Amino acid sequence: MTHSIGIAGTGRMGTAFARRLIETGHQVRVWNRSSARTAAAVEAGAVAVDPAGLAGCDVVILSLTDASASGAVLDALAGAGIAGRLIIEMSTLLPAEAEALAANAEGRAPTSCIARWAARWRQR
Numbered sequence: 001m002t003h004s005i006g007i008a009g010t011g012r013m014g015t016a017f018a019r020r021l022i023e024t025g026h027q028v029r030v031w032n033r034s035s036a037r038t039a040a041a042v043e044a045g046a047v048a049v050d051p052a053g054l055a056g057c058d059v060v061i062l063s064l065t066d067a068s069a070s071g072a073v074l075d076a077l078a079g080a081g082i083a084g085r086l087i088i089e090m091s092t093l094l095p096a097e098a099e100a101l102a103a104n105a106e107g108r109a110p111t112s113c114i115a116r117w118a119a120r121w122r123q124r
Contacts, residue, residue, distance in 0.1 A: 062089050
C-alpha cells in the first residue's frame with residue numbers, strides 16, 4: 001500500500017526523507033519556505049506544492065528549523081483541513097514546544113499527531 005506523503009521543509013533531512021519515500025513507491029509532495037530548496041526533491045520525483053497542498057496527503061512530515069516555523073505550517077494545514085491526518089513532527093524542538101504544537105493542532109483539527117507522544121516519551 002502506498003500513501004501520499006507531504007514534507008514541509010526540504011533541507012538535508014526533508015530531502016533525504018523525500019528521496020527514500022519516492023524510492024519505496026510513495027507519492028511525495030514537498031514545500032519549503034525557500035522554493036528553490038525543493039529542487040532536489042522535485043528532481044527525485046516529488047511534486048512541489050504550497051502548505052495547503054500538503055493538507056491533502058495521508059501523512060505530513062514536518063522537518064523545519066524551529067517551533068515558530070512548525071507552528072506557521074500547522075496553522076496553514078489546519079486552515080486547509082487536516083482532520084484525521086497523521087502529522088509527524090521531526091523538527092528540532094523542545095518537548096514543551098512539541099506538546100504545545102500537538103495541542104494546538106488537535107484543538108483546531110483532530111489529528112493523529114506523533115509530537116504529543118514523542119514529547120511524553122522523552123519526559124519519562
